[in-house]
Amino acid sequence: MMIYYVALGIGILTGIGGQMLLKAGADAPDFMSQLFRPSTIMGLALYGSAAFLYIVALRKIPVSVAFPSVSLSYAIVAVLGHFLFGEPFGIKQIGGIALIVGGVVLINQA
Numbered sequence: 001m002m003i004y005y006v007a008l009g010i011g012i013l014t015g016i017g018g019q020m021l022l023k024a025g026a027d028a029p030d031f032m033s034q035l036f037r038p039s040t041i042m043g044l045a046l047y048g049s050a051a052f053l054y055i056v057a058l059r060k061i062p063v064s065v066a067f068p069s070v071s072l073s074y075a076i077v078a079v080l081g082h083f084l085f086g087e088p089f090g091i092k093q094i095g096g097i098a099l100i101v102g103g104v105v106l107i108n109q110a
Helices: 002-027 031-035 038-058 063-070 072-085 091-107
Strands: none
Touching (some): 002 038, 002 063, 002 072, 038 063, 063 072, 063 091, 072 091
C-alpha cells in the first residue's frame, strides 16, 4: 500500500514542478511564444507525469482520500509563488493554507 502513497506524493511534487515551470514560461511576449518555450513544454510534460502517477495511486487509494490530498499542491504552490515570483502572501493565504493542510490531515486519518 505504501507504494501507492509514494506514487501520490511524487505525483503531487511533479505537479508542483509543472506549475512552477508553466509560471516561469508565462513572461513570454505572446501566447505562441509561451507555448513553445522549453519551460512550458517541460511543465506540460511534468503535468502529464503527475497524472500518470495519480492514476497509479488511484489503484489502491480511495479517490475520497487521494483527490483532497492533491490540494496540498495548492498550498505549496502559493508558498513557492511568493518566494520564486514575488507573488503576494498575507494572512488570507496563510489562513487558506492552514485550512487546506488541516483538511488533508483529517481526511488521511485512519
